[in-house]
Amino acid sequence: MTAAARPLTRRLPRGVRQLLVALPFLAPAIVLFGAFVFYPLVKSVYLGFHITDPFGHNETFVGFEQYADVLGSSEFASSLLVTGTFTLYTVVPAIVIGTFLAVLANQRLPGIVVFRTIFSSTLAASVAITSVLWLVLLHPTIGPLNEFLIDRGLADGPLLQDGGWAVGERATAFDLFAAWFVDPNWALISVSVATAWMNIGLFTVIVLAGLQTVPDELYESARVDGAGRWSQFWHVTLPLLSPTLFFASIVGMIFAFQSFGQIDILTDGGPVDATNVILYSLYQESFQNFRFGAGSVQALGLFFILLLLTLLQFRFLAGRVFYRR
Amino acid sequence: MARLFFDGITKRFGSVAALRALTLEIPDGEFFVLLGPSGCGKTTALRIAAGLEEPTSGELYIGERDVTDVEAKERDVAMVFQNYALYPHMSVFDNVAFGLRMRKHSREEIATLVRGAAERLGIAALLERKPGELSGGQQQRVALGRAIVRRPQAFLMDEPLSNLDSRMRVQMRTELVRLHRELAGTFVYVTHDQVEAMTMGGRIAVMSEGELQQVGPPQDVYDRPANRFVAEFIGSPSMNILDATPAKEQGRSGLRTADAFVELPDALAAAVAASGARQVVLGVRPEHLMPVDGEAATFAGTVDLVESLGSEQHVLVALRHGTVVARLPARPRVEAGAALQLGVASEHLHVFRGDSGARIGP
Numbered sequence: 001m002t003a004a005a006r007p008l009t010r011r012l013p014r015g016v017r018q019l020l021v022a023l024p025f026l027a028p029a030i031v032l033f034g035a036f037v038f039y040p041l042v043k044s045v046y047l048g049f050h051i052t053d054p055f056g057h058n059e060t061f062v063g064f065e066q067y068a069d070v071l072g073s074s075e076f077a078s079s080l081l082v083t084g085t086f087t088l089y090t091v092v093p094a095i096v097i098g099t100f101l102a103v104l105a106n107q108r109l110p111g112i113v114v115f116r117t118i119f120s121s122t123l124a125a126s127v128a129i130t131s132v133l134w135l136v137l138l139h140p141t142i143g144p145l146n147e148f149l150i151d152r153g154l155a156d157g158p159l160l161q162d163g164g165w166a167v168g169e170r171a172t173a174f175d176l177f178a179a180w181f182v183d184p185n186w187a188l189i190s191v192s193v194a195t196a197w198m199n200i201g202l203f204t205v206i207v208l209a210g211l212q213t214v215p216d217e218l219y220e221s222a223r224v225d226g227a228g229r230w231s232q233f234w235h236v237t238l239p240l241l242s243p244t245l246f247f248a249s250i251v252g253m254i255f256a257f258q259s260f261g262q263i264d265i266l267t268d269g270g271p272v273d274a275t276n277v278i279l280y281s282l283y284q285e286s287f288q289n290f291r292f293g294a295g296s297v298q299a300l301g302l303f304f305i306l307l308l309l310t311l312l313q314f315r316f317l318a319g320r321v322f323y324r325r
Numbered sequence: 326m327a328r329l330f331f332d333g334i335t336k337r338f339g340s341v342a343a344l345r346a347l348t349l350e351i352p353d354g355e356f357f358v359l360l361g362p363s364g365c366g367k368t369t370a371l372r373i374a375a376g377l378e379e380p381t382s383g384e385l386y387i388g389e390r391d392v393t394d395v396e397a398k399e400r401d402v403a404m405v406f407q408n409y410a411l412y413p414h415m416s417v418f419d420n421v422a423f424g425l426r427m428r429k430h431s432r433e434e435i436a437t438l439v440r441g442a443a444e445r446l447g448i449a450a451l452l453e454r455k456p457g458e459l460s461g462g463q464q465q466r467v468a469l470g471r472a473i474v475r476r477p478q479a480f481l482m483d484e485p486l487s488n489l490d491s492r493m494r495v496q497m498r499t500e501l502v503r504l505h506r507e508l509a510g511t512f513v514y515v516t517h518d519q520v521e522a523m524t525m526g527g528r529i530a531v532m533s534e535g536e537l538q539q540v541g542p543p544q545d546v547y548d549r550p551a552n553r554f555v556a557e558f559i560g561s562p563s564m565n566i567l568d569a570t571p572a573k574e575q576g577r578s579g580l581r582t583a584d585a586f587v588e589l590p591d592a593l594a595a596a597v598a599a600s601g602a603r604q605v606v607l608g609v610r611p612e613h614l615m616p617v618d619g620e621a622a623t624f625a626g627t628v629d630l631v632e633s634l635g636s637e638q639h640v641l642v643a644l645r646h647g648t649v650v651a652r653l654p655a656r657p658r659v660e661a662g663a664a665l666q667l668g669v670a671s672e673h674l675h676v677f678r679g680d681s682g683a684r685i686g687p
Contacts, residue, residue: 215408215410217406217408217410218410218412220375220377220397220404220406220410221404221406221410221412221471222412222423222427223376223377223396223397223398224375224376224377224397224398224400224402224403224404224424224481225398225403225423225424225427225471225475226398226399226424226427226428227398227423227427228398231427235412235423236412239412239414239415240413240414242414
């Protein structure tokens with residue numbers, strides 16, 4: 001049989017033939033990733049080198065100048081700091097509280113399923129619902145928190161006295177907003193509380209799943225060895241939970257960097273950029289100021305920061321995770 | 326070291342009674358084996374002793390102290406779990422040292438005690454390793470090390486050898502017996518494996534469905550099972566059991582089974598008569614059936630199956646109505662399909678009541 005008489009596919013090298021078989025299976029993923037990940041990524045890099053008109057056209061090439069300007073600006077540094085603080089405020093308390101609730105919910109008691117459901121329920125609440133809920137809770141005049149504080153004489157007037165402005169003026173000037181979200185000293189903390197609350201459900205579920213992989217015999221063995229509840233938690237639960245907590249911390253951090261909805265609803269990045277995290281800042285730059293180039297640079301900055309943080313976490317934290325399966 | 330005393334302990338899980346009024350005294354320093362099939366309550370009894378389960382009623386004493394309401398951590402007993410329950414994130418040293426640390430021993434004391442225990446068990450070279458890096462046998466030793474290092478009032482062991490391969494199991498069996506001799510401690514050992522019970526136990530307790538069936542030295546339990554359950558549970562292959570009725574044939578007292586008339590020794594025949602039982606069960610251990618000719622034969626049948634174990638052979642003989650298993654020497658070889666006549670020495674017969682299963686006679 002001559003080479004020409006053999007079917008085409010037989011004449012191709014084995015690797016190429018395998019690729020031809022694989023391509024149809026990969027095609028849907030390639031198309032989706034291409035359209036929604038790779039193309040925007042490349043386009044962002046490209047836009048970063050250009051200044052455009054408000055419609056994103058008539059690009060003018062500016063090279064690395066725009067990267068240097070945006071990433072070197074004090075606004076970017078400040079929004080980086082806000083983002084870092086926001087991450088710290090949301091991830092740490094949510095993991096600590098989530099772990100506490102998960103440990104409670106992991107007890108073998110009748111009706112515990114009810115509590116498991118309640119503890120993890122914030123997982124089911126959308127960002128918008130959570131935001132509106134906290135908007136009401138922290139509302140300056142009708143909010144239960146202020147009512148509680150004023151009733152006990154902890155706050156004087158319809159709003160918290162702070163920042164040098166007259167209380168009454170603020171109430172009229174920012175009628176739609178609670179002072180908690182308007183006061184530059186409290187806004188980031190208030191948004192963080194709302195976000196942390198929303199994350200508690202997720203962390204409770206994650207940690208609960210982690211707790212249930214710890215064999216009962218280890219606790220029994222520890223009890224016979226003379227360990228009380230606290231020792232059991234400290235010497236058995238926590239070390240065996242460390243991979244789960246590591247995972248939760250990465251997820252929490254990425255969530256924090258991706259937070260947008262609650263900031264858009266609660267504070268619009270204000271007051272005075274107090275809650276202007278990178279993601280919100282790049283949104284403002286791109287879709288309110290229509291400076292697509294500057295927005296793209298911020299997006300790429302965020303991308304590399306997340307990449308770096310994830311690598312760092314894997315490199316340094318992974319070594320301290322006591323137990324890997 | 327101390328004695329253990331179960332005083333009428335009952336344990337219910339919902340409507341299921343795992344233990345029914347267990348009363349059992351385990352003297353100080355004894356190697357005591359709780360033996361029974363799964364679900365018989367032996368592990369529940371052990372866990373109650375450890376303080377991991379609370380009895381529904383009854384009291385537990387360690388030494389002279391009533392520990393029924395004492396927390397596990399305050400009882401000063403050690404437990405070896407079936408799957409070892411080693412702390413996977415701790416080194417062997419830390420695993421063994423954990424109980425001592427919980428009891429606030431000094432650093433130097435811990436180092437000395439852990440080294441001592443590790444040397445005794447041959448794991449001194451493994452102290453820096455994690456449990457995941459050890460073989461099953463090594464993990465088992467670490468689990469034992471964790472128990473012996475504390476010198477507790479009692480050692481509680483829940484099927485500790487069941488996850489080992491058979492060679493390692495035989496080796497650990499002898500090591501455990503040696504360890505018991507050296508430590509002179511109270512060992513309570515739970516197993517479903519009668520070979521472990523027979524070879525290791527100073528005394529054994531056979532349990533079934535939450536109730537104690539018989540307590541005694543292994544050989545006594547084997548020779549004189551208290552009831553039909555114990556008779557069938559202990560011994561491998563298990564005892565041949567044949568339904569029978571008391572009968573008198575040609576002036577001799579005995580039992581009539583579906584296949585044969587079996588003459589009983591006078592004392593046993595008298596006991597059967599005195600018991601008033603109309604239906605009884607005849608028990609014959611496989612090793613007490615011997616090939617014989619003519620007159621001496623009790624059972625006659627055809628060889629159905631031969632299991633050759635090298636050192637001996639187990640021969641399944643089909644009688645006209647039932648089957649019996651005989652445990653015969655490896656030679657001469659018996660072939661399937663051959664006719665075989667079996668005799669039994671009357672001193673090796675066991676008789677149990679047909680209704681309650683209780684032993685009749687001495």
